[in-house]
Amino acid sequence: MIDSRFKYFYVDSDFGPAIDVRPVPERVLSLYKGKLPEKLLEYWKIYGFAGYGEGRFWMTDPGEYAGVLDAWLVQTDFKGADDYHVIGRGAFGELIIWGTRSGPSLTISSAWGMIFPTDKSRWMDQGKQDFLIEAWLAGMDKEHFDEEDEDEKPLFERAYRLLGPLAHDEMYGFVPAAALGGPRRLDHLQKVKAVEHLTLLSMLEPPKVMRDIVKEAKERGIW
Template sequence: MDKVFARFLEKFGSPVDREEVPASSLERYRGKLPNQLLEYWAEHGWCGYGNGIFWLVNPQEYEGVVASWIEGTKLEERDTYHLIARGAFGDLYLWGEKTGFSLKITSVFSRCVIHDFEITSEEMDRELQGFIVSRNVDSNDVEDLFNPTRRKLGTLRHDEMYGFVPALMLGGEPTLDQVEKVKAVEHLILLSQLSELEPYNF
């Protein structure tokens, strides 16, 4: 195991709900995603970390989610994006084939952060390691609800997330009473339809 992933595991702890990555998926994304990421997949699989607060995922399962968020936006012209990771409450980490980790969508608020640069194929692996090592457990939480929610509803499976019902964009409150365990893909597509995706104004 390389030093970067070892440091990531020190922060997040051992994996949950691990799925083996088939050779066909490694081939499907060769040349589209960094070789370093494919090596991590081969060694560690797709799984959750930090008791399920952060997930490295199969991008193929989320193609519909990516399309529903960025179709018809300027982002669509900018790059071809693949969802490589997500948070328990629906933070989405998208990797651009030309721009690397250049887009993060906070689905509960329909907000995004766009990094505007292109990187060379030689820089992709280093960029990917930078992405992995800079993840924080807390940044995937909402209002410190993760631990109480996990105690109440149980640990997530790979196809689940914690969703607010009603959604925050529809006036829901970020409280423990309003969190439910939901199917990730369906819920993320639903959230994409509630409001136009806007950049954060820092």
């Protein structure tokens, strides 16, 4: 293992082994140098773009999701506010977004049409980009990337058995979409192409931007 944080993610949090591993070309590493943390590029170089936790989480190629990200942000104030990149994706379509200036400041819950901002400026101002990447990986747990059905029972393992494992360009999606009131049941999950489905979800209704509780705490002087 390259470092203790990745080892914790891979071994202790049981996200290993990696699946559907794709080596990252040198041109891609060069493209994101200075835009994304060196630690993340180091992970890409050694481990590639891959799935973890049997496909619950995917380390993504930002270029493949640039159009998806634009579709989600175009109707929000985040459009043009930073140079954003999708650095991770969950099995049910959660997108983890890194801003060149704001760090890991956005999470998109595509299944629910929600965007969750988080103020990371304190660490970014201190030049702790690599620390944020290490902490992001080390802090992951499998339950976070699962979805629950209408009886509040986790769906991933059942979807995995019923629909089969995911490839790097696939996700489990509710059909019809949960954001439109579709049933959150196993029999309404399908294995779909991630980019196409995420783009479709972005068009259903304007995304709801949720409260940034960290920012509010700072503004009130309690953090």
